[in-house]
Amino acid sequence: MHSPSLPPPCPLLSPQGPLEEGLPTARSFPRTWTQWVLMVLLLLGLLVGFSVLCVYIFQNSGPYVLSCETPVCLDLLDRYLASGNTSVAPCSDFFSFVCGNANRTRNSFQALEEENKGRLRRILEAPSPWPPGSAEEKAFQFYRSCMDMDAIEAAGAGPLRQVIEELGGWRISGNWTSFDFNRTLRLLMSQYGHFPFFRANLQPLRTPLQTPIIQIDQPEFAVPLKQEQEQKIYAQMVREYLTYLNQLGTLLGGDPDKVQEHAALSISITSRLSQFLRPLEEQPEQMVTIAQLQEMAPAINWLSCLQATFTPMPLSPSLTLMVRDLEYLTNMSQLVGSLQLRHSEFLQSHMILGLVGTLSPALDSKFQKARQELNQKLQQLTGRQLMPQTPRWMKCVKETGTFFQPTLAALFVQEAFNLPTQRAAMELFSDIKDALLNRLQRLPWMNEKARKEAQDRVTRVRVKMGAPEWTLEPELVTQGYPEVQLGPSFLQLYLSCVRALQARKVRSFLQPFHSRRVFPWGVDAYYSVSDHVVVLSPGLLQPPFFHPGYPRAVNFGAAGSIMAHELLHIFYKLLLPGGCPDCDADALQGALLCVERHYAALSLPGETSFNRSGTILENAADIGGLAITLQAYHKRLLLQQRETTLPRLGLSPEQLFFRSYAQVMCGEPRLQDPRDPHSPPPLRIHGPISNTQDFATHFSCPEEALMNLSSRCELW
Structure with a gap:
C-alpha cells in the first residue's frame, strides 16, 4: 500500500520483541500517517529545490570543465602560446591577440601542410623491407635516390648531356648537325614535360559527364621580360638572366663565346614572346578544332605534338580544343616560323636551355645553386619578399608525393587518419550539418518552398574524408608503376617518373566520372x-x-568552422541576383548589403589592398559558418555537460572556441592575391567575430568596441 518513493518501514521496527510489538494500534495510526505525508512533502520540496539549484548552476556556470593535460593538449597549448600576443586587448584586435606574435605571422594552412610533409618524411625514412618491384619499393627508392646528393654530384652533367643528345644535340657543344623543330618540341612535351612556347593540359569540360578536353594556355616563363617594366629594372633582369644562362651553358661544357651568343638570342626570344602575353582576365576562351588551330598557328604540328603528349587519348583534326588567348598563339607561331627559317640553331638552344631550368631539381648542386641565385635576385628586383631556401628533404618529399601519389596517399592515411579519428571527424560533420538544417528553418528571406529545397540539398549532400578512391588504382597495387624504371642515375629515374605520371593522368581523365584529386597530406576542403x-x-x-583528444571547443572552432563554410557553398547561387526566385529578394539583398557595410566598417593594416567587391560571397560564408558552428557547439555541450580546456591560457571553453576559430585564419595580411575571393586574414577573423554577440559576452567587450559593433547582420 505504501508509495514506491517512501522509505521502507523496516527502520521503524524494534530490533527486539515479536513483530506484533512494532505494529501501530488503531489509536496511533492517524498520527503516523500524518508524519508520512509530511515526510513525503519534505522530500518533494528538497527534490524541487535541488533541481532548481542545478538549473541555476548550469545556466550560470556552464558545463563541468576540466583542464586537459594530455600530451596532445600540451602541444596545442605551446602552439597557441607561441603564436599569440596577449598584450593586445582581444576586444579591440582579436587578430593580433591570436596571430600577432613578435615574429612574422605564419599562414596556418601552409604551416599545417609543412607538418604533413614532415610526417611523410618520417614515413619515407623509416626502414621497411618492401617486396622488390612493388609500388612501395619504387617510391622509397626514388626518395632515397633524390636524397643521395653524393651520387648526384658524382654523375655531374653527364646524364643531362645524354638527354641533349637524344634531342638532337645543339650548336653549343659542337656536335649539332641537323634540326627538326617539331620533332624536338614533340619530345620535350611528351617525354620531358617541358612546354617552351605554350602549355597543354587536360581539363574536365563543364558537363555532367566531365568529358576531358585539351586546354591550350600561355606558357610560364622563368623570367617574364616585358618592356613596359621600368627600364632600369628590365635591364637588370636581362643581365641576371643572361648570367644564369651563361652558367648553364658553361656547366654543360660549351664554348664561352658560343654560350654567350646563344644565351643572348634565347633571352631575345623570351622577351619577344613576353610582349604577346596578356593578363589572365583579358584572355578570351575559345573553342577551336585542331585543324582550325593548325591554320591559324601553322608553325606547330599540333596533331603530332598533342597526340604524343596525350597518348592513348584518340585525337583527330576535328577534335575540339579549348584555347585561351588565340591571338598569343598566332603571334607565337609567326615568331617561331621566322626563327625556323633564319636562326634554327638558336631556336634549338632556346628550347634546351629552358629544359635545363625545368630539370634543375634533378641535377647536381651547381645547377641548383645557379637557379636559386637567379630566383633570389629576381625577387629583390621585383620587390617581392625573399623566400627561404627549401630544405632538400622537403623537395624530395614533394617530388615523391607528385610521382607516387597513390602509394604515399595510402601510407599517409594509415599513419595519420586512423579509424577513431575518422569517426570523431564524421560525428563533428554530422553536428554541423544538423545545425545548418536547424538554422534553415528560421531564415526570414526564404519562403517555405525554398526552405524545403534547401533542407533537401543539405540532407542529400555527402562528405568524403579518408583515403580517396584513386589511391586504390588496381594496376598500381598489382604492378607497381610499370612505366617507372629504376635507372642508373637520378635524372633518368626522374624522367621515367615524369613520363609515367603523364600517362597516368591521361588514363585517369579517360575514365568515367573523373573528379578533382586531392592529396591526402594537402590541407584542402571544397x-x-x-x-x-x-x-x-x-x-x-x-x-x-583537429584531434579526437582536443577540447570540443578546439575541434568545433577550427575544423568545424571549415566544414560549415564549405557546406554553405551549396547555396552560393542563391545569393546571386535572381538565384533564388522563391525567396524574398528585398530581405535577401538587405542582408547581403548589411554584410557588405559590416566589412567596410572594419579597418586593415595600411599597406593591405584587395578587391572588396569580389569577396562578398566568401564573407557571407565566413559569417554564417561561425554562427552555425557556434550553435552546433552549444548543442553538444547541452547533451554531454562536460568539457575540457587548455591549461594556463586563462580561457573559458567558449573563449577557447573563438580563439581556435581565429587560429585557423592566421596569415600575413599584406600578401593578398588580387584573384583570391577571400578577404585578408584580419577581416576573416574580425568580420564574423564582431558580428557575434556571444563573443562580446564571453570576452566582456565594452559597447562599441571593434569586436562589439552595435549593428549585426543575420544572413544565415
Missing part, C-alpha cells in the same frame, strides 16, 4: 557542385585543427 559532395582531406583534419 564543395564539388557536380558531385554534390563536401571533400575534406585527411591532411586538413590534423593538429592543430
Whole structure:
C-alpha cells in the first residue's frame, strides 16, 4: 500500500520483541500517517529545490570543465602560446591577440601542410623491407635516390648531356648537325614535360559527364621580360638572366663565346614572346578544332605534338580544343616560323636551355645553386619578399608525393587518419550539418518552398574524408608503376617518373566520372557542385585543427568552422541576383548589403589592398559558418555537460572556441592575391567575430568596441 518513493518501514521496527510489538494500534495510526505525508512533502520540496539549484548552476556556470593535460593538449597549448600576443586587448584586435606574435605571422594552412610533409618524411625514412618491384619499393627508392646528393654530384652533367643528345644535340657543344623543330618540341612535351612556347593540359569540360578536353594556355616563363617594366629594372633582369644562362651553358661544357651568343638570342626570344602575353582576365576562351588551330598557328604540328603528349587519348583534326588567348598563339607561331627559317640553331638552344631550368631539381648542386641565385635576385628586383631556401628533404618529399601519389596517399592515411579519428571527424560533420538544417528553418528571406529545397540539398549532400578512391588504382597495387624504371642515375629515374605520371593522368581523365584529386597530406576542403559532395582531406583534419583528444571547443572552432563554410557553398547561387526566385529578394539583398557595410566598417593594416567587391560571397560564408558552428557547439555541450580546456591560457571553453576559430585564419595580411575571393586574414577573423554577440559576452567587450559593433547582420 505504501508509495514506491517512501522509505521502507523496516527502520521503524524494534530490533527486539515479536513483530506484533512494532505494529501501530488503531489509536496511533492517524498520527503516523500524518508524519508520512509530511515526510513525503519534505522530500518533494528538497527534490524541487535541488533541481532548481542545478538549473541555476548550469545556466550560470556552464558545463563541468576540466583542464586537459594530455600530451596532445600540451602541444596545442605551446602552439597557441607561441603564436599569440596577449598584450593586445582581444576586444579591440582579436587578430593580433591570436596571430600577432613578435615574429612574422605564419599562414596556418601552409604551416599545417609543412607538418604533413614532415610526417611523410618520417614515413619515407623509416626502414621497411618492401617486396622488390612493388609500388612501395619504387617510391622509397626514388626518395632515397633524390636524397643521395653524393651520387648526384658524382654523375655531374653527364646524364643531362645524354638527354641533349637524344634531342638532337645543339650548336653549343659542337656536335649539332641537323634540326627538326617539331620533332624536338614533340619530345620535350611528351617525354620531358617541358612546354617552351605554350602549355597543354587536360581539363574536365563543364558537363555532367566531365568529358576531358585539351586546354591550350600561355606558357610560364622563368623570367617574364616585358618592356613596359621600368627600364632600369628590365635591364637588370636581362643581365641576371643572361648570367644564369651563361652558367648553364658553361656547366654543360660549351664554348664561352658560343654560350654567350646563344644565351643572348634565347633571352631575345623570351622577351619577344613576353610582349604577346596578356593578363589572365583579358584572355578570351575559345573553342577551336585542331585543324582550325593548325591554320591559324601553322608553325606547330599540333596533331603530332598533342597526340604524343596525350597518348592513348584518340585525337583527330576535328577534335575540339579549348584555347585561351588565340591571338598569343598566332603571334607565337609567326615568331617561331621566322626563327625556323633564319636562326634554327638558336631556336634549338632556346628550347634546351629552358629544359635545363625545368630539370634543375634533378641535377647536381651547381645547377641548383645557379637557379636559386637567379630566383633570389629576381625577387629583390621585383620587390617581392625573399623566400627561404627549401630544405632538400622537403623537395624530395614533394617530388615523391607528385610521382607516387597513390602509394604515399595510402601510407599517409594509415599513419595519420586512423579509424577513431575518422569517426570523431564524421560525428563533428554530422553536428554541423544538423545545425545548418536547424538554422534553415528560421531564415526570414526564404519562403517555405525554398526552405524545403534547401533542407533537401543539405540532407542529400555527402562528405568524403579518408583515403580517396584513386589511391586504390588496381594496376598500381598489382604492378607497381610499370612505366617507372629504376635507372642508373637520378635524372633518368626522374624522367621515367615524369613520363609515367603523364600517362597516368591521361588514363585517369579517360575514365568515367573523373573528379578533382586531392592529396591526402594537402590541407584542402571544397564543395564539388557536380558531385554534390563536401571533400575534406585527411591532411586538413590534423593538429592543430583537429584531434579526437582536443577540447570540443578546439575541434568545433577550427575544423568545424571549415566544414560549415564549405557546406554553405551549396547555396552560393542563391545569393546571386535572381538565384533564388522563391525567396524574398528585398530581405535577401538587405542582408547581403548589411554584410557588405559590416566589412567596410572594419579597418586593415595600411599597406593591405584587395578587391572588396569580389569577396562578398566568401564573407557571407565566413559569417554564417561561425554562427552555425557556434550553435552546433552549444548543442553538444547541452547533451554531454562536460568539457575540457587548455591549461594556463586563462580561457573559458567558449573563449577557447573563438580563439581556435581565429587560429585557423592566421596569415600575413599584406600578401593578398588580387584573384583570391577571400578577404585578408584580419577581416576573416574580425568580420564574423564582431558580428557575434556571444563573443562580446564571453570576452566582456565594452559597447562599441571593434569586436562589439552595435549593428549585426543575420544572413544565415
